[in-house]
Amino acid sequence: MKLSFRVNSKIEVLDVEPLTPLIEVLRDRLALIGAHQGCTGDNCGACTVLVNDVPVYACQVPVCQVDDAEVRTVEGLTADAERLAPLQEALAKAGATGCGFCTPGMLMIGLALRQRQPRPGPEELRELLSGNLCRCTGYEAIVQAMLEVME
Amino acid sequence: MSTAGVVLRARKMSTVQAERGVTPPIDARDKVLGKAAYVDDVAVDGLQHAVVLRSPYARAKILGVSLDMEADWEGITVVTAADIPGENAVCIGESRDWPLLASKGVRHEGEAVVVLCAPTLRAARAALKRIEVRYEPLEPLLDPRKSEDNSVQIFGQDNVFARTTIERGGPRGSGRWIECEWQVGAQDPVPLETHGVIAKPEKDGSLTLFGTMSRPEWVQQTLREALKLSTVTVIQSVIGGGRSCRAEVPVQLAAHAALCAIRIGKPVKLQLSRTEQLRYTAKRHPLQVTLRTQVDEVGRLHRVEARLLLDGGAYATSSAQALETAILHALGPYHCDSVYVHGVVVATNRPPNAALAEFDIAAMHFCIERQMDQIANSRTLNPVAVRKVNVLRGGDSLHTGDVLRWAVGVEVVETAERLAKAPLVAVRRPGPAKSLPGQGVGLSLCCLQPQGGGAVSVELRGEKIRLLVPYVDAGEGHPTRFAVLVSRALKVPISSVVVRPMDTSRIQPSMASPPEIQLALGRVVQRLVKIVAQEVGSRSSDFARLLKKRTSTKRIRVEEPILPREGLSVAFHAAIVDLLVDPDTGEVTLRRIVTTSAGRRPVHARMSQIELEGAVGRAIGSALSEKLEVGPQGAWRVSGMGGIPKAGAMPELVTEFILAPDTLGPAEPEDGVGGAVLGAIAQAIEQATGAVMRAVPMHPEQVLKALP
Ligand code: FES
Ligand code: FES
Numbered sequence: 001m002k003l004s005f006r007v008n009s010k011i012e013v014l015d016v017e018p019l020t021p022l023i024e025v026l027r028d029r030l031a032l033i034g035a036h037q038g039c040t041g042d043n044c045g046a047c048t049v050l051v052n053d054v055p056v057y058a059c060q061v062p063v064c065q066v067d068d069a070e071v072r073t074v075e076g077l078t079a080d081a082e083r084l085a086p087l088q089e090a091l092a093k094a095g096a097t098g099c100g101f102c103t104p105g106m107l108m109i110g111l112a113l114r115q116r117q118p119r120p121g122p123e124e125l126r127e128l129l130s131g132n133l134c135r136c137t138g139y140e141a142i143v144q145a146m147l148e149v150m151e
Numbered sequence: 152m153s154t155a156g157v158v159l160r161a162r163k164m165s166t167v168q169a170e171r172g173v174t175p176p177i178d179a180r181d182k183v184l185g186k187a188a189y190v191d192d193v194a195v196d197g198l199q200h201a202v203v204l205r206s207p208y209a210r211a212k213i214l215g216v217s218l219d220m221e222a223d224w225e226g227i228t229v230v231t232a233a234d235i236p237g238e239n240a241v242c243i244g245e246s247r248d249w250p251l252l253a254s255k256g257v258r259h260e261g262e263a264v265v266v267l268c269a270p271t272l273r274a275a276r277a278a279l280k281r282i283e284v285r286y287e288p289l290e291p292l293l294d295p296r297k298s299e300d301n302s303v304q305i306f307g308q309d310n311v312f313a314r315t316t317i318e319r320g321g322p323r324g325s326g327r328w329i330e331c332e333w334q335v336g337a338q339d340p341v342p343l344e345t346h347g348v349i350a351k352p353e354k355d356g357s358l359t360l361f362g363t364m365s366r367p368e369w370v371q372q373t374l375r376e377a378l379k380l381s382t383v384t385v386i387q388s389v390i391g392g393g394r395s396c397r398a399e400v401p402v403q404l405a406a407h408a409a410l411c412a413i414r415i416g417k418p419v420k421l422q423l424s425r426t427e428q429l430r431y432t433a434k435r436h437p438l439q440v441t442l443r444t445q446v447d448e449v450g451r452l453h454r455v456e457a458r459l460l461l462d463g464g465a466y467a468t469s470s471a472q473a474l475e476t477a478i479l480h481a482l483g484p485y486h487c488d489s490v491y492v493h494g495v496v497v498a499t500n501r502p503p504n505a506a507l508a509e510f511d512i513a514a515m516h517f518c519i520e521r522q523m524d525q526i527a528n529s530r531t532l533n534p535v536a537v538r539k540v541n542v543l544r545g546g547d548s549l550h551t552g553d554v555l556r557w558a559v560g561v562e563v564v565e566t567a568e569r570l571a572k573a574p575l576v577a578v579r580r581p582g583p584a585k586s587l588p589g590q591g592v593g594l595s596l597c598c599l600q601p602q603g604g605g606a607v608s609v610e611l612r613g614e615k616i617r618l619l620v621p622y623v624d625a626g627e628g629h630p631t632r633f634a635v636l637v638s639r640a641l642k643v644p645i646s647s648v649v650v651r652p653m654d655t656s657r658i659q660p661s662m663a664s665p666p667e668i669q670l671a672l673g674r675v676v677q678r679l680v681k682i683v684a685q686e687v688g689s690r691s692s693d694f695a696r697l698l699k700k701r702t703s704t705k706r707i708r709v710e711e712p713i714l715p716r717e718g719l720s721v722a723f724h725a726a727i728v729d730l731l732v733d734p735d736t737g738e739v740t741l742r743r744i745v746t747t748s749a750g751r752r753p754v755h756a757r758m759s760q761i762e763l764e765g766a767v768g769r770a771i772g773s774a775l776s777e778k779l780e781v782g783p784q785g786a787w788r789v790s791g792m793g794g795i796p797k798a799g800a801m802p803e804l805v806t807e808f809i810l811a812p813d814t815l816g817p818a819e820p821e822d823g824v825g826g827a828v829l830g831a832i833a834q835a836i837e838q839a840t841g842a843v844m845r846a847v848p849m850h851p852e853q854v855l856k857a858l859p
Binding site for chain 2 (some may be wrong): 007027031032033034035037038039040042043048073074075077078081083084088089091092094095096097098099100102103104107123127129130131132133134135136137138139140141142145151
């Protein structure tokens with residue numbers, strides 16, 4: 001199946017099996033390795049990307065569903081590696097990266113929540129992050145860093 | 152176990168609040184950019200993909216392996232035990248009982264029988280279905296108690312992998328006896344990234360392995376003995392968490408990938424699926440403990456008798472080490488002169504378990520902390536007071552004979568009590584109206600044995616200082632701490648310090664602990680300053696100034712051995728947990744956890760704090776949400792990744808560090824906090840409901856069952 005969608009503002013036209021999980025297409029076809037696969041699906045959130053600004057588990061979305069859509073991955077957060085995006089800067093500065101495997105997913109869910117109005121407060125933020133697991137940090141550093149950016 | 156010489160009473164301590172806005176981790180930029188290279192992120196030309204055919208039976212004879220000749224085997228390479236040129240054994244320290252691939256029989260569900268590789272993962276998985284292994288199933292032994300009885304023999308004469316007894320002081324005449332049984336089920340460290348390895352044959356006949364291996368020396372030894380490969384380089388990838396669980400299983404994976412790679416002369420990747428990782432990889436040894444304690448009217452311990460039974464699973468691997476850790480922590484942070492401790496690790500037909508220090512220490516503390524609560528109950532004493540009466544003091548000796556040079560058990564509890572008096576900041580998820588509030592206290596002690604070994608090197612290349620350190624990081628941030636230490640000592644910006652990841656072609660692996668490495672780095676840096684001063688003919692010790700004077704561009708490399716610490720490195724912790732229990736559903740809602748931790752002065756307080764918060768999170772996960780059930784053939788049936796709590800389940804966290812006397816070699820302040828948290832959660836549930844929690848995990852069903 002021929003598909004066309006935008007990834008980080010770049011148009012991609014691909015010939016792929018329609019049911020291939022989006023995560024596989026991003027990683028194997030487009031070499032966007034930032035989103036990770038941490039579980040068998042629906043659990044860890046390491047694969048979180050935005051599809052039309054909505055956070056999704058890329059391991060659960062068949063690629064045919066993003067036909068014509070706009071996909072954003074961690075690679076699209078900043079165009080210039082010297083200048084991190086505010087959320088990236090905040091997580092790095094707070095030391096909230098641990099092993100870093102959850103980090104790209106956290107950044108993408110963080111970006112989606114940052115765009116929400118009204119912005120979530122600390123308790124709501126914790127609840128909203130519950131679909132993204134982190135074993136290293138106990139979340140506190142991540143939550144604080146995100147709140148800083150959201151203020 | 153060694154005896155430390157110097158005795159020092161706890162001396163005046165100051166407390167540190169971890170400051171914010173300090174040096175970010177040196178690898179943070181790559182990680183937030185999504186550029187950090189985990190195994191599965193690395194593109195290698197001509198990469199082949201390996202998968203493993205695993206036994207569906209817990210115990211069976213293998214009658215034969217055959218390929219479906221109707222299938223297309225073009226481009227597919229199949230490897231069995233018969234293809235191993237040397238000894239069919241994974242080298243885990245001295246242990247050699249675990250085969251690379253099963254040959255005559257299997258001893259646990261999920262045991263590797265065949266490995267194959269193909270140009271794509273899909274093709275490899277499809278080919279796996281076209282292989283038939285014929286088994287003759289045998290009655291499995293899944294219960295460690297039955298294994299201890301020796302009614303069925305599955306290992307040696309007595310099913311025992313390791314056994315240790317320690318006796319100090321004789322039985323005492325007086326006091327009341329309290330006997331209890333405690334259990335801590337298996338725990339999975341649940342790293343977010345599964346284990347993975349890429350094996351790449353080099354033109355010169357050597358082999359390079361890249362991946363999530365934290366014990367490169369075991370990989371090298373295994374490939375030397377099993378594959379007769381003398382030149383093997385092990386390079387660590389960025390590792391997605393769980394350093395301790397990266398020791399055993401990745402050695403076997405590395406050997407599987409290597410077998411294929413050598414055979415076809417192409418690079419081969421083997422990465423476990425999440426299901427394989429959850430079901431078949433090593434967990435912390437399930438632990439059963441019988442504790443008999445004799446106490447006086449104030450709850451002081453007169454005699455402690457502990458019997459420990461650990462389920463080692465099908466192969467010994469690092470069971471002896473897990474037992475050693477459990478025995479060393481058998482009395483937790485408490486002192487008693489009259490002690491009998493007996494521990495045994497037995498074989499069962501379950502996937503082999505591994506020594507996982509953080510969890511091993513926490514598990515033992517759950518038992519001893521629960522016992523302290525029952526001592527308090529039996530005499531209607533205050534549980535905090537009972538702890539204070541018994542907690543180790545500086546100069547006390549452990550049951551192992553090690554003398555503690557400093558101990559601040561009382562101080563950590565008192566600091567935690569003070570912190571816990573503050574009103575709860577935000578009552579998170581207040582829970583149903585009739586939820587019962589409970590508050591519990593827990594203590595823990597973390598002892599690290601002196602290890603030493605290997606060396607650290609610094610290289611001065613122009614303005615850059617490169618550190619070669621025998622440490623495999625899986626996200627604990629020690630490389631950042633090494634860099635901070637060196638940049639501070641030399642007064643150079645952290646950006647000029649580079650820490651190389653583990654690479655055996657440049658760094659000799661070592662068991663040394665981070666504090667030991669830090670001490671060696673301190674020495675090596677001093678030597679570097681002297682060498683540069685000599686070179687520029689100066690007496691100054693100001694490195695920045697010396698560098699400015701330096702005109703030579705010659706590379707300077709200085710090496711310094713890592714010496715084992717004298718005596719144990721220890722850290723003390725207290726935790727106070729506030730929670731709510733819904734008496735109808737048994738649901739536990741954590742509201743606040745206060746921890747106080749005493750250890751060495753953290754090199755990077757912020758990083759220690761985050762590590763500590765992570766460890767608290769893992770303890771919460773194993774206490775309340777982890778679900779590891781045993782399948783009919785003994786492998787784990789795990790629903791989700793319960794060992795990691797969700798963000799919304801995390802309580803308010805208040806942490807404080809107390810500095811121990813620096814020069815005496817305490818552990819990092821975050822080491823071993825989990826035990827205090829486990830104990831405190833159990834006590835708080837008991838305080839709220841009267842339910843005596845005798846086992847971990849403490850799911851709602853278990854809480855309901857334990858209600859009086
Ligand atoms: S990989 Fe998608 S949720 Fe875990
Ligand atoms: S940083 Fe390791 S899982 Fe989040």
